[in-house]
Amino acid sequence: MPATARFRWDxxxxxxxxxxxxxxxxxxxxxxAGEHGLTVRLWVDDLVTFQRLCPEIRxxxxxxxxxxxxxxxxxxxxxxxxxGDVVVETFACRLPDSFEAAMARRAPQPVWINLDHLSAExxxxxxxxxxSPHPRLPLSKYFFFPGFTEQTGGLLRESDLEQRxxxxxxxxxxxxxxLAQTGVPDAIxxxxxxVSLFSYANAALxxxxxxWSRGSQPVLCLAPPTRCLPELERFAQxxxxxxxxxxxxxxxxxLIPFVAQPYYDQLLWCCDLxxxxxxxxxxxxxxxxxxxLWHIYPQHENVHHAKLSAFLDIYRAGLPDSPAAVVREFSLxxxxxxxxxxxxxxxxxxxxxxxxxxxxxxxKKLMKQxxxxxxxxxxxxxxx
Numbered sequence: 001m002p003a004t005a006r007f008r009w010d011x012x013x014x015x016x017x018x019x020x021x022x023x024x025x026x027x028x029x030x031x032x033a034g035e036h037g038l039t040v041r042l043w044v045d046d047l048v049t050f051q052r053l054c055p056e057i058r059x060x061x062x063x064x065x066x067x068x069x070x071x072x073x074x075x076x077x078x079x080x081x082x083x084g085d086v087v088v089e090t091f092a093c094r095l096p097d098s099f100e101a102a103m104a105r106r107a108p109q110p111v112w113i114n115l116d117h118l119s120a121e122x123x124x125x126x127x128x129x130x131x132s133p134h135p136r137l138p139l140s141k142y143f144f145f146p147g148f149t150e151q152t153g154g155l156l157r158e159s160d161l162e163q164r165x166x167x168x169x170x171x172x173x174x175x176x177x178x179l180a181q182t183g184v185p186d187a188i189x190x191x192x193x194x195v196s197l198f199s200y201a202n203a204a205l206x207x208x209x210x211x212w213s214r215g216s217q218p219v220l221c222l223a224p225p226t227r228c229l230p231e232l233e234r235f236a237q238x239x240x241x242x243x244x245x246x247x248x249x250x251x252x253x254x255l256i257p258f259v260a261q262p263y264y265d266q267l268l269w270c271c272d273l274x275x276x277x278x279x280x281x282x283x284x285x286x287x288x289x290x291x292x293l294w295h296i297y298p299q300h301e302n303v304h305h306a307k308l309s310a311f312l313d314i315y316r317a318g319l320p321d322s323p324a325a326v327v328r329e330f331s332l333x334x335x336x337x338x339x340x341x342x343x344x345x346x347x348x349x350x351x352x353x354x355x356x357x358x359x360x361x362x363x364k365k366l367m368k369q370x371x372x373x374x375x376x377x378x379x380x381x382x383x384x
Contacts, residue, residue: 007380007381008040009088010086013042020297022046026053028376029042033069034067034068040070042070054261083110085111086112086384091116100139101137109138115146118145120147124145128144128151146279148314149314156371162287169269185252188220189218192218193218194222201230202295204334208340216250222254274291275292289362289363298336315327323358330348
């Protein structure tokens with residue numbers, strides 16, 4: 001068992017972005033416990049949403065254990081709780097005052113981490129791992145930024161993820177079985193582009209579906225019933241439920257069940273193109289080694305476009321000018337800074353072989369970096 005096994009970690013998660021926040025926290029908690037032998041207590045304020053990612057969770061139980069992790073509902077009073085050796089405040093979720101006071105009383109004091117949002121912006125490297133003193137208590141917390149370079153905290157990645165991906169890719173039977181379990185039609189016509197769609201409500205979606213229906217290539221789109229369901233129903237001109245299939249022109253739209261977190265990777269691995277949103281699915285799409293379109297969390301005055309552009313700048317590096325330009329134009333249009341047209345989609349699909357190879361090279365580049373969980377453990381261990 002690792003030398004860190006005696007340490008207890010507290011992770012706090014305030015579910016704001018539906019699945020992104022708890023998705024990141026749950027992956028981190030499982031990896032800390034499973035790969036690093038740590039005792040982990042995960043505080044979550046929305047167990048109902050959590051249950052959709054992990055069916056083992058009981059939404060009516062304030063304290064429970066799942067996959068080696070203690071799960072505590074955050075609503076409970078934490079005044080009598082002894083903080084762990086490491087306390088992780090995710091996405092600036094703001095710890096309870098009583099818990100902060102307990103941290104200040106504890107001897108030795110915990111290592112306090114603010115695990116921030118994933119970003120490719122240049123300023124992140126300069127702020128990563130910097131301390132910030134508490135305004136009233138004798139405490140400091142360190143800002144830990146996930147990112148895409150060695151100067152940041154990296155990305156969450158389990159040690160066996162790439163092996164599992166390769167084994168799945170080498171097994172046509174595993175792919176067929178997974179698709180059948182999600183309700184995908186048995187026979188997928190040749191030359192069909194298989195797409196997974198996971199997005200927020202998006203005005204560009206109806207344009208995209210219409211473009212696919214008129215396109216030169218068949219598209220099979222797999223979509224769980226999430227925030228974009230109204231746009232899907234508007235396009236289909238009827239109510240939709242899991243298991244429904246809509247065929248319009250060259251487009252087949254299948255409403256699939258929302259898959260638990262361990263199976264989401266398999267969905268990404270099956271598809272030729274993945275539309276992802278927020279942070280958790282966005283990070284997993286990097287490891288799938290497939291072309292991706294990111295629906296970034298919308299912010300006031302479109303400040304999220306700068307964050308999107310920063311990612312596109314590093315992601316497109318090495319692409320020839322034409323496909324690099326279409327990746328940027330399509331990504332911005334998907335995020336409300338342009339229009340998705342037939343011509344734009346034909347340019348993107350015409351570049352697909354090159355974009356697929358580029359996604360594979362991008363994934364290999366990221367694989368050379370240390371994963372976020374290991375970096376975080378090493379950082380905290382050096383301060384304990």
